Amino acid sequence: MQDAAAFRAEARAWLEANCPASMRGPMPDDEIVWGGRRASFKNPESKLWLERMAAQGWTVPTWPRAYGGGGLTAAEARILDEEMRRLNCRSPLQSFGIWMLGPVLLEYGSEAQKEAHLPRIARGEIRWCQGYSEPEAGSDLAGLKTRAVLQGEHFLVNGHKIWTSYANLADWIFCLVRTDPTAKKHEGISFLLIDMDDPGIRTRPIQLISGASPFCETFIENVRVPQENLVGGLNNGWTIAKKLLEHERKMIASIGERQRGAERSLSEFAKTYAGTRDRRIADAVLRDRIAQQEIDQRAFQLTQRRAAEEAKGGSPGPASAMFKYYGTELNKRKFELLLQCLGTQALGWEGDGFAADELRITREWLRSKANSIEGGTSEIQLNIIAKRVLGLPD
Amino acid sequence: MALTLAADAALIRDTALDFFAKRSPVGALRKLRDDKDALGFSLPLWRQMGELGWAGFLVPETYGGAGFGCLGLGLVLEGAGRTLAATPLLATALLGASALTLAGGDRQKSEHLPALAKGELLLALALEEGAHHAPYRIATAARHDDGGFRLDGEKRFVLDGHIADLLIVVARSSGESGDRRGLTLFLVPGDAAGVTRTRTRMVDSRNAATIRFDGVLLGEEAVLGRVDEGAEVLDPLLDRACAGLAAEMLGSAAEAFERTVQYLKDRRQFGVPIGSFQALKHRAAAMFCEIELTRSAVLAALTAIDAGAQDASGLASLAKAKAGDAFFLIGNEGVQMHGGIGMTDEHEIGFFLKRARVAQASFGDSAFHRDRYAELGGY
Numbered sequence: 001m002q003d004a005a006a007f008r009a010e011a012r013a014w015l016e017a018n019c020p021a022s023m024r025g026p027m028p029d030d031e032i033v034w035g036g037r038r039a040s041f042k043n044p045e046s047k048l049w050l051e052r053m054a055a056q057g058w059t060v061p062t063w064p065r066a067y068g069g070g071g072l073t074a075a076e077a078r079i080l081d082e083e084m085r086r087l088n089c090r091s092p093l094q095s096f097g098i099w100m101l102g103p104v105l106l107e108y109g110s111e112a113q114k115e116a117h118l119p120r121i122a123r124g125e126i127r128w129c130q131g132y133s134e135p136e137a138g139s140d141l142a143g144l145k146t147r148a149v150l151q152g153e154h155f156l157v158n159g160h161k162i163w164t165s166y167a168n169l170a171d172w173i174f175c176l177v178r179t180d181p182t183a184k185k186h187e188g189i190s191f192l193l194i195d196m197d198d199p200g201i202r203t204r205p206i207q208l209i210s211g212a213s214p215f216c217e218t219f220i221e222n223v224r225v226p227q228e229n230l231v232g233g234l235n236n237g238w239t240i241a242k243k244l245l246e247h248e249r250k251m252i253a254s255i256g257e258r259q260r261g262a263e264r265s266l267s268e269f270a271k272t273y274a275g276t277r278d279r280r281i282a283d284a285v286l287r288d289r290i291a292q293q294e295i296d297q298r299a300f301q302l303t304q305r306r307a308a309e310e311a312k313g314g315s316p317g318p319a320s321a322m323f324k325y326y327g328t329e330l331n332k333r334k335f336e337l338l339l340q341c342l343g344t345q346a347l348g349w350e351g352d353g354f355a356a357d358e359l360r361i362t363r364e365w366l367r368s369k370a371n372s373i374e375g376g377t378s379e380i381q382l383n384i385i386a387k388r389v390l391g392l393p394d
Numbered sequence: 395m396a397l398t399l400a401a402d403a404a405l406i407r408d409t410a411l412d413f414f415a416k417r418s419p420v421g422a423l424r425k426l427r428d429d430k431d432a433l434g435f436s437l438p439l440w441r442q443m444g445e446l447g448w449a450g451f452l453v454p455e456t457y458g459g460a461g462f463g464c465l466g467l468g469l470v471l472e473g474a475g476r477t478l479a480a481t482p483l484l485a486t487a488l489l490g491a492s493a494l495t496l497a498g499g500d501r502q503k504s505e506h507l508p509a510l511a512k513g514e515l516l517l518a519l520a521l522e523e524g525a526h527h528a529p530y531r532i533a534t535a536a537r538h539d540d541g542g543f544r545l546d547g548e549k550r551f552v553l554d555g556h557i558a559d560l561l562i563v564v565a566r567s568s569g570e571s572g573d574r575r576g577l578t579l580f581l582v583p584g585d586a587a588g589v590t591r592t593r594t595r596m597v598d599s600r601n602a603a604t605i606r607f608d609g610v611l612l613g614e615e616a617v618l619g620r621v622d623e624g625a626e627v628l629d630p631l632l633d634r635a636c637a638g639l640a641a642e643m644l645g646s647a648a649e650a651f652e653r654t655v656q657y658l659k660d661r662r663q664f665g666v667p668i669g670s671f672q673a674l675k676h677r678a679a680a681m682f683c684e685i686e687l688t689r690s691a692v693l694a695a696l697t698a699i700d701a702g703a704q705d706a707s708g709l710a711s712l713a714k715a716k717a718g719d720a721f722f723l724i725g726n727e728g729v730q731m732h733g734g735i736g737m738t739d740e741h742e743i744g745f746f747l748k749r750a751r752v753a754q755a756s757f758g759d760s761a762f763h764r765d766r767y768a769e770l771g772g773y
């Protein structure tokens with residue numbers, strides 16, 4: 001524990017010396033840094049913060065130093081996280097490369113692939129997107145049809161992906177493709193890395209019920225991909241796909257923590273909008289529902305902490321399905337309750353008569369509906385728990 | 395605070411699981427019920443628990459106990475919950491020992507704790523007066539009388555009340571029913587003059603009693619803690635009750651759940667195991683999540699109590715609320731998923747359903763604890 005205390009002191013001193021003043025505090029949506037070739041920094045200190053953290057290896061604290069990481073143990077990374085929270089440091093970089101692709105490249109990638117891609121992810125130079133779902137392959141992901149045909153040194157790729165988050169802003173896409181149409185559906189899939197700087201790739205944003213367009217359709221037409229961009233061997237993609245999904249689920253499960261909607265608690269909203277009696281929320285039914293929500297959220301966070309302690313930094317495993325299921329259902333419930341608290345003030349779409357926070361909550365409520373669909377629906381997560389954790393038969 | 399068990403705690407849990415599985419399976423509770431056993435629990439089994447040190451887990455070493463803390467006892471209770479074992483663990487080892495250590499004077503401690511630690515002294519907390527848990531809604535009167543007190547009133551739902559050697563009675567020495575202030579705790583011998591005990595047979599086959607106090611005369615030495623300040627002891631005592639009972643409920647819920655999942659694998663209809671049907675799979679998976687959350691909540695509450703943490707009360711209510719809902723859900727779903735056989739007395743799943751209902755009502759149901767959690771949270 002001597003080492004832990006020393007590391008904490010070191011991390012604290014470094015953060016205090018290096019985290020710019022404007023990087024300490026809540027992050028407005030338009031100052032979130034996603035990196036990439038076309039990265040723009042509305043606040044110049046965001047760029048400075050990213051560069052300093054990347055030089056330290058702390059955009060990816062647990063990755064090996066050789067690949068741009070900080071080489072920290074899981075325990076040290078937790079200390080760093082605690083110290084960043086203490087100072088209210090913003091996350092320097094949001095990245096599907098960090099959350100999803102990086103961990104599977106570390107596990108399945110060749111040395112050349114790790115060297116080529118991981119440092120650029122760590123420094124925020126390349127923005128990745130995820131080419132999984134297709135119009136005919138949603139919950140039945142393994143039914144995907146995007147074809148990759150090996151022609152000499154290259155794969156020729158043709159297909160149509162959908163729900164590709166921020167594809168219109170991404171530089172590279174990690175993609176599930178069918179390389180053997182004659183094999184059983186799980187056995188003919190490969191995992192391919194594709195540079196999107198190619199005239200054969202087109203993206204089209206999809207407008208959602210929230211009014212925002214975070215997702216795209218991605219069309220891939222006669223794109224030639226070097227064979228060296230195949231990860232984990234030919235027709236071996238499903239194993240990697242599943243592993244990556246575990247990381248994605250873990251990421252989505254923490255959605256409630258990361259979202260900014262929670263700076264004021266549910267009970268504060270209830271008191272403000274629905275009134276108080278004897279300094280308590282006046283509406284006893286609403287109070288009970290909020291207490292239920294707070295209790296479940298706390299028990300959920302305790303469970304995430306317990307799982308992290310038990311896993312000691314290892315892979316999340318099938319339990320990630322539980323966290324994805326429960327975390328997203330909780331987040332949806334939170335927004336339903338927020339709407340109940342705000343009453344008609346949560347029913348505005350834009351313009352006068354509504355505060356910016358109220359309009360944001362309305363939009364985020366609509367956005368939250370996707371939480372239990374993206375990354376595998378709640379029903380799929382329950383299937384996974386039933387099969388892989390409880391051992392119930394097909 | 396860690397939420398994973400250290401080696402010594404894991405050993406306690408494993409010992410307890412093995413002990414109850416071998417010596418007190420669910421069939422033992424059935425036999426106590428069918429025999430209309432006068433004690434309602436097995437005295438030889440309790441003696442063995444005393445030898446293992448479980449009776450004295452919360453008793454300081456200076457008084458012959460193990461001084462191990464609530465986490466250790468909670469793990470034993472979880473094991474007891476697995477087989478629905480009827481034991482004095484909750485009333486005596488947890489509540490009795492806690493009340494005496496939290497509030498007892500030196501004389502009270504040295505008089506009672508060594509016997510308690512050996513499993514030779516049984517206690518019971520006489521608190522409730524109505525059909526719902528309401529710790530401050532106390533009308534049982536303790537009137538000053540000739541240098542002592544005179545006790546009048548009636549207590550209900552006193553766990554182990556019919557066999558306790560010593561009752562911890564929560565009475566009103568001043569103020570109005572509902573006031574937090576004005577409560578006093580008394581140690582009253584179970585056979586004192588003016589005490590009338592009527593055993594109540596509960597749906598879960600556990601022990602409880604209705605106890606009348608008619609002009610029971612007590613000396614100053616019967617006061618446990620300070621006069622009128624009983625709530626200062628009662629609140630932390632009930633936190634321990636909630637966390638400990640939640641641990642027991644966790645064990646019962648986990649057991650009922652595992653039995654139900656096994657049944658889904660074994661039972662065949664339409665030529666396939668019924669566990670292959672998605673309508674049942676999804677409900678089973680959802681129950682699994684509730685158990686995992688309950689386990690985290692129980693560990694956090696027990697650990698917080700042992701550490702004297704600021705948020706121990708909130709976590710105790712959280713654990714009781716989660717355990718109450720999880721066990722309630724699993725008790726009901728357990729019977730439903732077992733189908734017709736689950737409705738029979740011969741099958742054991744029904745014992746879990748019955749216990750769920752009684753455990754939920756003990757020391758406040760989930761709605762009570764959500765309200766308390768909200769109040770502690772300032773809303």
